[in-house]
Amino acid sequence: xxxxxxxxxxxxxxxxxxxxxxxxxxxxxxxxxxxxxxxxxxxxxxxxxxxxxxxxxxxxxxxxxxxxxxxxxxxxxxxxxxxxxxxxxxxxxxxxxxxxxxxxxxxxxxxxxxxxxxxxxxxxxxxxxxxxxxxxxxxxxxxxxxxxxxxxxxxxxxxxxxxxxxxxxxxxxxxxxxxxxxxxxxxxxxxxxxxxxxxxxxxxxxxxxxxxxxxxxxxxxxxxxxxxxxxxxxxxxxxxxxxxxxxxxxxxxxxxxxxxxxxxxxxxxxxxxxxxxxxxxxxxxxxxxxxxxxxxxxxxxxxxxxxxxxxxxxxxxxxxxxxxxxxxxxxxxxxxxxxxxxxxxxxxxxxxxxxxxxxxxxxxxxxxxxxxxxxxxxx
Numbered sequence: 001x002x003x004x005x006x007x008x009x010x011x012x013x014x015x016x017x018x019x020x021x022x023x024x025x026x027x028x029x030x031x032x033x034x035x036x037x038x039x040x041x042x043x044x045x046x047x048x049x050x051x052x053x054x055x056x057x058x059x060x061x062x063x064x065x066x067x068x069x070x071x072x073x074x075x076x077x078x079x080x081x082x083x084x085x086x087x088x089x090x091x092x093x094x095x096x097x098x099x100x101x102x103x104x105x106x107x108x109x110x111x112x113x114x115x116x117x118x119x120x121x122x123x124x125x126x127x128x129x130x131x132x133x134x135x136x137x138x139x140x141x142x143x144x145x146x147x148x149x150x151x152x153x154x155x156x157x158x159x160x161x162x163x164x165x166x167x168x169x170x171x172x173x174x175x176x177x178x179x180x181x182x183x184x185x186x187x188x189x190x191x192x193x194x195x196x197x198x199x200x201x202x203x204x205x206x207x208x209x210x211x212x213x214x215x216x217x218x219x220x221x222x223x224x225x226x227x228x229x230x231x232x233x234x235x236x237x238x239x240x241x242x243x244x245x246x247x248x249x250x251x252x253x254x255x256x257x258x259x260x261x262x263x264x265x266x267x268x269x270x271x272x273x274x275x276x277x278x279x280x281x282x283x284x285x286x287x288x289x290x291x292x293x294x295x296x297x298x299x300x301x302x303x304x305x306x307x308x309x310x311x312x313x314x315x316x317x318x319x320x321x322x323x324x325x326x327x328x329x330x331x332x333x334x335x336x337x338x339x340x341x342x343x344x345x346x347x348x349x350x351x352x353x354x355x356x357x358x359x360x361x362x363x364x365x366x367x368x369x370x371x372x373x374x375x376x377x378x379x
Contacts, residue, residue: 026055033065042069060089064096071103079103094120098130105137113137128158135167144174162193169201178205196225200232207239215239230259230266237269241276249273264293268300271307280310291320298327305337314341332362339369343376351376 033048046069053062067082083100087093101116114137120130135150151168155161169184185202188195203218219236226232237252253270260266271286287304294300305320318341324334339354351373358366 026052029055030062037065037069037072040072042072045069058089060086060093060096063089064093064099067096067099067103071099071106074106076103076107080107092123094124094127094130097123098127098133101133101137105133105140110137110141126157128154128161128164131157132161132164132167135164135171139167139171139174142174144171147171148175160191162188162191162198163195165191166193166195166198169198173201173205178208181205182209194225196222196229196232199225200229200235203239204235207235207242210242212239212242216243228259230256230263232256233259234263234266234269237273241269241273244276246273246277262293264290264297264300267293268303271303275303275307275310280307283307284311284313296327298324298331301327302331302334302337305334309337309340309344312344314344317341330361332358332365335361336365336369340372343372346376348373348376 029048029052033045033052036042036045036048046066049062049066049069053059056062063082063086067079067086070076070079070082080100080103083096083103086096087100090096097116097120101113101120104110104113104116114134117130117134117137120127121134124130131150131154135147135154138144138147138150148168148171151164151171155164155168158164165184165188169181169188172178172181172184182202182205185198185205188198189202199218200222203215203222206212206218207215216236216239219232219239222229222232223236233252233256237249237256240246240249240252250270250273253266253273256263256266257270267286267290271283271290274280274282274286284304284307287300287307290300291297291304301320301324305317305324308314308317308320318338321334321337321341324331325338328334335354335357339351339358342348342351342354351369355366355369355373358369
């Protein structure tokens with residue numbers, strides 16, 4: 001009996017050892033797949049998790065990680081299928097519903113994405129990430145009011161989430177709620193947001209409020225985090241311009257142009273830095289470049305015309321004002337500018353014709369031009 005019992009124990013020990021070895025092998029595969037995923041070797045991770053599932057069928061985590069890998073590879077249909085398989089193993093798998101919603105959102109299957117997120121919320125009503133993703137989906141569809149409501153709920157559930165506050169700020173901007181947007185961006189930064197665009201967006205809001213020194217500080221902080229975005233330097237230059245710090249404005253505008261020499265707005269801002277410092281001739285080449293890059297841009301043509309006028313290049317000023325009027329025959333500022341050119345050239349009858357046009361377009365400018373005509377007639 002003892003001998004027989006020993007054989008049974010030996011068989012049992014061997015069976016346990018076999019199971020343990022298989023478990024170790026499958027766990028090694030799972031960890032290998034996680035390592036490949038973290039190393040961004042997503043195709044390899046998929047193959048490893050598939051091998052893992054061959055050993056451990058119906059494991060929800062295996063399917064879930066395949067779904068994550070396919071999302072990273074932008075294989076969204078495959079990701080949806082993998083997440084559905086994960087959910088088939090666990091109908092209350094909240095993370096799988098959220099990630100499936102992301103894949104569906106990327107597939108522009110908006111209603112299905114929302115349904116997936118809402119299922120996650122149904123299972124876990126306190127899940128801040130689910131509400132965050134609902135906000136993202138609504139924002140993509142420009143449903144900004146619904147996006148704001150979702151982000152607000154996410155923020156209440158997880159107050160120390162800087163990215164939620166950043167997204168909330170963007171959404172408030174779209175809803176034309178600048179004060180709320182500023183508070184959201186400020187909160188994001190206070191929570192440790194390191195997103196350059198958070199500083200940039202808050203800087204633009206401060207700029208609009210004429211808080212130019214604060215805007216400069218924020219644009220610099222944005223540049224510290226991303227020195228390759230030309231728009232950051234462009235807005236920094238505009239803020240310096242408003243502060244009448246023209247050398248700094250010129251340096252910022254040149255930095256923007258060095259990064260992107262095809263944007264007419266950057267040359268326009270550089271021209272402004274010279275013009276606002278009363279260097280009208282110095283502004284001309286930059287306004288001209290802006291006009292060349294955007295021939296149908298009224299602003300660049302108008303600014304160029306003003307620069308020619310103030311640098312006493314009257315014939316060129318007249319040409320530029322006429323170009324503005326070709327683009328917009330009712331541009332009162334251009335009509336006024338033509339009148340000023342006529343006065344400078346002592347063509348008061350022609351100036352009077354412009355004054356008559358202005359009586360219909362802009363009564364204030366008409367009165368102003370009439371005053372200048374009258375003054376020019378005095379000895």
